[in-house]
Amino acid sequence: MFPLNLDAKEAGWISKLLGMAAALIFYAVFCYIARDKPRQPFTVVIEGIIGKVPGKILASLYTLFFIYQASRQFNDFALLMSVSVFDQTPIIMIHAMMVVAIGYVLALGIVVLARTGEIFYVVMMSMIVLS
Structure with missing residues (x-):
């Protein structure tokens, strides 16, 4: 929908592949944690892995990140509906x-x-x- 990295040419593809590789590593870690501790929330697991205080800070940042993403996607979808279907609403x-x-x-x-x-x-x- 949005053309990204038009001026970057090959470097754009390389950056996307590197980002995908990093995301796959994070995904593998999340899957391992989910299989290892299926009944515990991720925020509790993080506190157990890196300690109480840094774990609470990272869990708060994790929660704020997903709240931000949800609110942004909510607004983007509403704006898309406003532009495409409900132009007078x-x-x-x-x-x-x-x-x-x-x-x-x-x-x-x-x-x-x-x-x-x-x-x-x-x-x-x-x-x-x-x-």
Whole structure:
């Protein structure tokens, strides 16, 4: 969607491959920890590995990172909806609709999300056939 590293040419691919290699190493460590301690949250495991105080600091940074990522993706998706589908709707209303939908799914479970997807699939197929 967004062309990155246009001026970098080959260096762009090299940087992406190095980033992917580093991410795979982190992924392997996370998988090992998840298999070794399946019932403990990652933040507790980190405190056990590197100590109480540094572990709490790293666990706080870990939590803040994922809160930041979730809020950014939430806003990016709302802006995409605003630009593409709801061009006349205020962004605050799109945010409110998304919060209600997310709260509804969180309150009633993943089965509700799957059923909603099935319903929207039938609606979309009907619209395609009718059009």
